[in-house]
Amino acid sequence: MEDLQEYLKEKLKEFKKAYNAEYHLNTYSDRELKRQWKSDSxxxxxxxxSVKSISDVKRYVNGFVETVKQFQNIKGLFSDAYDMDLTLYRAVSAIQKMAQCYDIEDFDFHTFGKEDIDELFITLYTWLEEMKNVNMRREMQD
Known part of the structure; x- marks a missing residue:
C-alpha cells in the first residue's frame, strides 16, 4: 500500500513539474483577478x-474537464484562463489530499489502484493539453 502512496505522490510531483496551476494563478497581473485569487485560494x-473519498477527488477532476470543455469552442475572455487554472488547482489539491491520506483507513483512497492512478493522470494530462490549446487559440485571437 505504501508503494502505491509513493507512486501517487511521484505522479503528482511529475504533473506539477509539467504544469503548476498554483504558480500560474499567482502570476495573473490583472487587479481584479488578483483579488479573486486571494479569495479563491x-x-x-x-x-x-471536504475531500474524503475517491468520488470527491473524481468530482474535482471532472470539474476541471468540464470547465475546459466549456471554453473549447467559444471566443472567450482572458478570465477563462483563470477559471481553467483554478479548477485544475482544485483537482490537484484534491489529489494531494488523496496522496497524503492514502493509507488512512477512514478514507477509501487505499482502494484506488495503480491503473486507477494512471487513468486519473492520463485524464489530467489530456485535458491539460486541451486547456493549453484553448489558451493558445485565445492568444491568437487577441
Missing amino acids: ERVRGQWQ
Missing part, C-alpha cells in the same frame, strides 16, 4: 476538509 484551502 482560501476556499481551496478549505476544500481540503
Whole structure:
C-alpha cells in the first residue's frame, strides 16, 4: 500500500513539474483577478476538509474537464484562463489530499489502484493539453 502512496505522490510531483496551476494563478497581473485569487485560494484551502473519498477527488477532476470543455469552442475572455487554472488547482489539491491520506483507513483512497492512478493522470494530462490549446487559440485571437 505504501508503494502505491509513493507512486501517487511521484505522479503528482511529475504533473506539477509539467504544469503548476498554483504558480500560474499567482502570476495573473490583472487587479481584479488578483483579488479573486486571494479569495479563491482560501476556499481551496478549505476544500481540503471536504475531500474524503475517491468520488470527491473524481468530482474535482471532472470539474476541471468540464470547465475546459466549456471554453473549447467559444471566443472567450482572458478570465477563462483563470477559471481553467483554478479548477485544475482544485483537482490537484484534491489529489494531494488523496496522496497524503492514502493509507488512512477512514478514507477509501487505499482502494484506488495503480491503473486507477494512471487513468486519473492520463485524464489530467489530456485535458491539460486541451486547456493549453484553448489558451493558445485565445492568444491568437487577441
